[in-house]
Amino acid sequence: MRVLPVGDDALLVELASGAEAEALHAELLRRRAAGLLHAREIVPAARTVLLDGLTDPGRLASELAASVVPPAPPREQAAVEIPIRYDGPDLAEVAAHWGVxxxxxxxxxxxxxFRVAFCGFAPGFAYLTGLPPRYDVPRRATPRTAVPAGSVALAGPYTGVYPRSSPGGWQLIGSTEAVLWDHARVPAALLSPGTRVRFVPVGPVGPVGPVGSVGTS
Structure with a gap:
């Protein structure tokens, strides 16, 4: 673990793995809920956790540097279920990569x-972990210029759902009608860090045709 100061009242904690970042994020949330930590924001990323609005960042930095991150506790609430049609245009390519x-x-x-490790890229986009490392897949060599909203995709160790149409280089394996981001909903994001997620298949398996156009750069 490496703890770096950021400005006057923030710290960036670098971890050895995504699993450690998830575990530290869960532990820091627990401490804040128990009144043991005063932080305005606790933001996880792939292998870091940012703490902002700290009252005593120096003391906390020393404490964190000398501590061992406990395993992330199981989430008590039920998993969010996302209906999915396995109809993505890259399904065959992923199958070939997996050898199945x-x-x-x-x-x-x-x-x-799955478990939401962190959020980013676009409002409502969650990076989901859970697949074993042998199922990691590379990003597309050439990103698509337009990926439809609701596309379920894989890249590296992550699964993600595009909350809106945007460019993207992930491998598209399916689609969902679930709304990942809704300004009228509280909270607006369907998924947040630490949330358990399951995909529930609907309909037959198989691509329905090409999606979007492919960029040239």
Whole structure:
């Protein structure tokens, strides 16, 4: 663990892995809820946690540097279920990368319980972990210029759902009608760090055709 000062009242904690970042984020939230930590914002990322609005960052930095991150506790609330059609245009490519039929990609993905590691890229976009490392897939060599909202995609160790149409280089394996970001909803984001997530298949497995256009750069 490496603790770096950021301005006058913030710290950036660098961890060795995404799992450690998730665990530290959960522990810091627990401390804040118990009144043991005063921080305005606690923001996780792939391998870091940012704490902002601290009353005594120096003391906390020393404490964190000397501590061991406990395992992340299980979430008590039920998993958020997201309906999915395994109809993405990259399903066959992912199946070939995994060395399994397309139907098996759907079975493996739907049988996995995911956890939101962190959020970013766009409002409502959550980076979900849970698939074993052997199922990591590379990003597309050439990103698409337009990925439809609701596209369920894989990249590296993560699963994500595009909350709105945008460019993107992830491998598209499915689609959902779930609304990931709604300004009229409280909270606006359907998924937040630490949330458990399951994908529930609906409809047949198989691509319905190409999605968007492919960029040239």
């Amino acid at each position: 039929p397309e139907e098996e990609v759907a079975r493996i993905h739907a049988a996995t319980e």
